Amino acid sequence: MAPTEPMTDEERLRRITAITDASLSDLHVAELLDELLDRARELLTVDTAVILLVDGHTNEMVATAAKGLEEEVRRSFRIGVGQGFAGSVAAGRRPVIINDVTPDSVINPLLIDKGLRSLLGVPMIVGGQLVGVLHVGTLTPRQFGQDDIQLLQLVADRAGQAAQTRLQILDRQAALALQRSLLPSRLPALPGLDLAARYLPGHDLGIGGDWYDVFELPGGWVGAVIGDVSGHGLPSAVVMGRIRSALRAYALIIDDPAEVLTALDRKIHHFEAGSLTTAMYALIAPDRATMHLSSAGHLLPMLAVPGEPARLVDIRVDRPLGVGNPPAVRRTTVVPIPPGAALVFYTDGLVERRGEVIDVGIDRLALAAESGPAEAMCDHLLAIDAGHDPMDDIALLVVRRLAGLAVTGAQEGGEAADCL
Structure with missing residues (x-):
């Protein structure tokens, strides 16, 4: 597995611009997350991209948005912080790379069934609070480099802010509806x-x-x-x-x-x-x-x-x-x-x-x-x-x-x- 080639300054600027595009702010949160995952797949040349958000009541992460691995969302896949690949990203609050995916290195069977060979995951942190995890994967062997990590972290930061806003709105709406019903x-x-x-x-x-x-x-x-x-x-x-x-x-x-x-x-x-x-x-x-x-x-x-x-x-x-x-x-x-x-x-x-x-x-x-x-x-x-x-x-x-x-x-x- 050869490492990815270092990016030129021009390519790096192009990718950053694609993620920080101001027009994305006009999208609803769900649409924004989908668009960010699409752009992450394209810019990183990966096959899958998944966002798992933290459920504060259970200390588990729930698959919320996905591209190339939509079954995770349909099954509402959950994993505890500290468990498996995504759980280790969340627990350590740092990027994790798996160059060679094996049944022993992940606990989500969907990753194996999909045939993923390499994974990169980064934490989504907003205001010092863990919001979730964003991970991408490839169907062919890949050695992710520092440029890949930095770009994916940029995507995670933007997605994390949107997800945090969404959770706050949903929490407030649910609390208001519950309180008014009582x-x-x-x-x-x-x-x-x-x-x-x-x-x-x-x-x-x-x-x-x-x-x-x-x-x-x-x-x-x-x-x-x-x-x-x-x-x-x-x-x-x-x-x-x-x-x-x-x-x-x-x-x-x-x-x-x-x-x-x-x-x-x-x-x-x-x-x-x-x-x-x-x-x-x-x-x-x-x-x-x-x-x-x-x-x-x-x-x-x-x-x-x-x-x-x-x-x-x-x-x-x-x-x-x-x-x-x-x-x-x-x-x-x-x-x-x-x-x-x-x-x-x-x-x-x-x-x-x-x-x-x-x-x-x-x-x-x-x-x-x-x-x-x-x-x-x-x-x-x-x-x-x-x-x-x-x-x-x-x-x-x-x-x-x-x-x-x-x-x-x-x-x-x-x-x-x-x-x-």
Whole structure:
């Protein structure tokens, strides 16, 4: 096997220009990857070109685009980082050459079935993060040289940037779709209550684990929840969905909000290890005159009573979920809800601004919170932060007790007394 001849400066410039062609930026990501693989095959005079992208959830690489070896993509071939030819490129983050392919040097049978004799692979790294591996192969023996490595690395760098952008877009779209599917599409119509909510994704950090929920329970009780799973993107949204569902399940069988959060804490420690979550769970009585409230590290709700300045509800805040060793000591506080009063539940994105302590934002919220129709309150409270990009997602829930519309009935009152 003779080594490839060194390239002339003119040929090197031609190849670099073909890869860095600005017109490629007009293509969609999938089209761009296909075009880059076609150009790599032509410029390097190889028979196959394959891109495998890292699946961050499994630490495996998945065949995503291919020319001359399309079967890898059709079969969604996967290989662990550190395994086989492509896995060794990823693990070492450096080029790997196999001049003579044998069954002992690769673990992907498709490479053998195709009859490949020589392989060159390079890592795809963006911002210090491994995105995937690009490898090419020939059906005749070949000794790849330094020029080949440099050109293929140039292709990998461009493909890596496109693939990273694609993954970020898909991750954000999936997280947003998941989060919106889990948030109530419409809050329930409940006697004696006026409800409204908003969710705004953060502009800088993307989708996260913020959520709110309102649900009716047996006996006329109403559960209201707001919470925030640490982190951002699809992983946090997935964890949020599981936590939300678990809380609803516990709320059906446990009457005390503190005990519901205790059970949820055990669940998070066991199934969602490493996830820090804050949550506020309120259980509103059938007569709407009181709520039973427990906070797991979450910001205190604002109580806006007609004719009075809004104030934070005075309860003890217990530690967040997923922190320390359960069971933590958690407490439930009974808080009166005067007729016409509104409770404002929110996540930190509503009150945090760059360059100021969070207490300033909470004071600003208190000044703006005046009891009124819940929809109008949501609009007004979001407007006070207009013109400022939120540091995080915003979840906002307003629960207002309607004046003069108390739930009646001795039977409902008796059930309420037995429920707690």
